[in-house]
Amino acid sequence: MSKQYVEKCIELTKKNYPGETEFHQTVEEVLTSLIPVLEQHPEYEKHAILERLIEPERFVSFRVVWVDDAGKVRVNKGYRCQFNSAIGPYKGGLRFAPNVSPSIIKFLGFEQIFKNSLTGLPIGGGKGGSNFDPVGKSDAEIMRFCQAFMTELYRHIGPETDVPAGDLGVGAKEVGYLYGQYKRIVNRFEGVLTGKGLDWGGLNGRTEATGYGIVYYANEMLKHCGKDIKDMTVAISGFGNVSWGTALKLNELGAKLVTISGPDGYIYDENGISGEKVDFMKELRASGKNICAPYADKFPGSKFVAGKKPWEVKADLYIPCATQNEILIDDAKTIVSNGCKYVCEGSNMSSTNEAIKYLQDSDVVVGPSKAANAGGVACSCIEMGQNSGKTVFAPSDVHAQLENIMVGIHNSCQTAAEQYGFGYNLVAGANIAGFVKVANAMMEQGYV
Numbered sequence: 316m317s318k319q320y321v322e323k324c325i326e327l328t329k330k331n332y333p334g335e336t337e338f339h340q341t342v343e344e345v346l347t348s349l350i351p352v353l354e355q356h357p358e359y360e361k362h363a364i365l366e367r368l369i370e371p372e373r374f375v376s377f378r379v380v381w382v383d384d385a386g387k388v389r390v391n392k393g394y395r396c397q398f399n400s401a402i403g404p405y406k407g408g409l410r411f412a413p414n415v416s417p418s419i420i421k422f423l424g425f426e427q428i429f430k431n432s433l434t435g436l437p438i439g440g441g442k443g444g445s446n447f448d449p450v451g452k453s454d455a456e457i458m459r460f461c462q463a464f465m466t467e468l469y470r471h472i473g474p475e476t477d478v479p480a481g482d483l484g485v486g487a488k489e490v491g492y493l494y495g496q497y498k499r500i501v502n503r504f505e506g507v508l509t510g511k512g513l514d515w516g517g518l519n520g521r522t523e524a525t526g527y528g529i530v531y532y533a534n535e536m537l538k539h540c541g542k543d544i545k546d547m548t549v550a551i552s553g554f555g556n557v558s559w560g561t562a563l564k565l566n567e568l569g570a571k572l573v574t575i576s577g578p579d580g581y582i583y584d585e586n587g588i589s590g591e592k593v594d595f596m597k598e599l600r601a602s603g604k605n606i607c608a609p610y611a612d613k614f615p616g617s618k619f620v621a622g623k624k625p626w627e628v629k630a631d632l633y634i635p636c637a638t639q640n641e642i643l644i645d646d647a648k649t650i651v652s653n654g655c656k657y658v659c660e661g662s663n664m665s666s667t668n669e670a671i672k673y674l675q676d677s678d679v680v681v682g683p684s685k686a687a688n689a690g691g692v693a694c695s696c697i698e699m700g701q702n703s704g705k706t707v708f709a710p711s712d713v714h715a716q717l718e719n720i721m722v723g724i725h726n727s728c729q730t731a732a733e734q735y736g737f738g739y740n741l742v743a744g745a746n747i748a749g750f751v752k753v754a755n756a757m758m759e760q761g762y763v
């Protein structure tokens with residue numbers, strides 16, 4: 316019965332949003348693991364919870380017009396998907412990348428609903444962005460683009476309505492320009508964005524929160540399996556904000572990190588990526604070129620492997636931190652043949668559904684991104700509280716709260732999976748634990 320209900324809703328998504336493959340992928344992944352829950356709780360079907368959950372409450376699409384340094388008029392697409400506000404104001408990042416499409420924004424927004432619910436904090440799910448490519452753009456161009464983008468976005472957001480943040484291509488600099496324009500338009504200094512500068516409302520601890528949280532989550536997985544993170548050789552992908560925070564915390568906890576990567580290939584450093592090498596990741600990012608190759612020139616003993624992903628390097632733990640679908644079925648096979656037993660997803664939807672199934676069937680423990688990377692948005696919510704309370708929190712308090720939240724998320728995933736007969740399946744557990752709270756809130760608020 317429930318299986319048919321789930322299949323009907325997956326088909327409905329495909330029919331309503333043809334060609335939006337990333338969105339179909341996440342809907343299929345989440346809904347499939349909810350079957351035992353729907354079986355035990357027929358009220359969810361009766362109240363059409365799934366049909367309502369897969370349809371965004373609002374999807375705004377707009378034109379962004381700006382002028383480049385050469386005086387040429389440029390036109391981009393802008394989006395904000397306000398997916399679900401059952402448990403709080405819409406919350407989620409903005410992504411600027413050339414492949415941003417309605418499908419990418421919907422998949423990210425859908426994941427965000429469950430992720431935000433898992434944090435235990437009062438935040439709904441949303442996501443936005445643009446197909447603007449920040450690579451190779453001057454600061455002045457980025458500022459003009461951000462101002463043009465916010466000139467439309469401002470009317471749809473607000474501290475109690477929808478609070479965007481950064482994501483790929485949107486860091487502290489872009490958040491600054493976006494915030495400046497918002498304030499100029501509305502004439503109010505308020506917590507409408509998170510990831511702000513530390514001198515003007517930003518949370519001390521937000522920058523590293525996503526990466527730290529991922530490592531706390533991986534550590535809980537390892538502890539559950541009787542392993543010590545100190546004994547782990549770790550391969551991560553990416554070199555952006557998430558990878559950087561992950562690298563810092565891995566080193567602090569005594570693990571050995573041997574890879575980072577970019578769209579150009581990966582770096583293998585058998586001496587370990589720590590100290591000034593981790594600092595160098597920030598320089599790579601600030602270069603605006605989106606390549607990691609210069610690392611190998613700077614640090615002798617490391618090597619750059621062009622055009623490949625780091626999963627071919629033997630490691631005990633893999634943490635993808637770059638972008639969606641970076642672990643495909645062939646990568647999953649490589650990971651298994653390397654003898655690895657642990658994958659903790661840092662990037663949103665790091666693996667295809669086929670890859671997750673292969674890993675799990677091969678006894679690899681998978682930490683799903685919607686749970687493992689929730690530390691970023693959790694600290695964003697703490698930033699919202701800091702702003703509305705007109706106060707400033709100490710970084711030590713933030714870090715302690717973050718660790719508690721991540722331990723709590725791991726426990727919720729574990730408990731929910733066990734309760735519904737999945738064993739230690741954190742992928743199913745994250746979906747179930749995230750879903751139940753949102754579904755109950757939707758039922759209590761009536762047919763809206």
Ligand code: 2IT
Pocket residue numbers: 406407408409430478479480481482483509663688689691692693695
């Ligand atoms: O994917 C994510 O959770 C984010 N990009 C952060 C969202 C947020 O609102 O901090």
